[in-house]
Amino acid sequence: AQKVTQAQTEISVVEKEDVTLDCVYETRDTTYYLFWYKQPPSGELVFLIRRNSFDEQNEISGRYSWNFQKSTSSFNFTITASQVVDSAVYFCALSEATAAGNKLTFGGGTRVLVKP
């Protein structure tokens, strides 16, 4: 069975500090996808990134960057120069292809609090 672990339940930083969110996953599939979603205080879930298991290149999007390491089954997320608007709960998720189709398994989430 697939599993996603976000060991950090809450991280508190001061604005402009960098913050890294850890995500470790377990899967028996060789083909899978990893995701990050953001849930701001308003409650909606916002899709941030999708990464497939064959692409280990790191990705940067503005102040966000992601580090995928298959060798350690990790897909970590870094926010550079954090801002108050980054305060949210962040979820890592894993999709495995099954006979019934693709389903997402979510980690428990990491709450990020950015203080001014």
Place this chain on the structure above:
Amino acid sequence: DADVTQTPRNRITKTGKRIMLECSQTKGHDRMYWYRQDPGLGLRLIYYSFDVKDINKGEISDGYSVSRQAQAKFSLSLESAIPNQTALYFCATSDFATGAQDTQYFGPGTRLTVL
């Protein structure tokens, strides 16, 4: 207008009542999902549907049922609500045709409280 809408956004009900949560989407996606979110547990899949004639149980389907009335509509029912079904419920959609069918887009959520 939002691509994925959920009604109601908030609901308080009593134990034993039947509740229906509705989800509509204008994204034209064929796949729809229902999740519940509990603190510290992330989101857990209740039911999913890959087309109008297809309904599948997820990780925690007991106590829930669903109906896919049309490609754009997917309803979740609690036949006899109980307090431990108090949670935040999300509907999501994804599109098989794009090849990124596992990228799911979420509605705004429905906060359900069962007293």
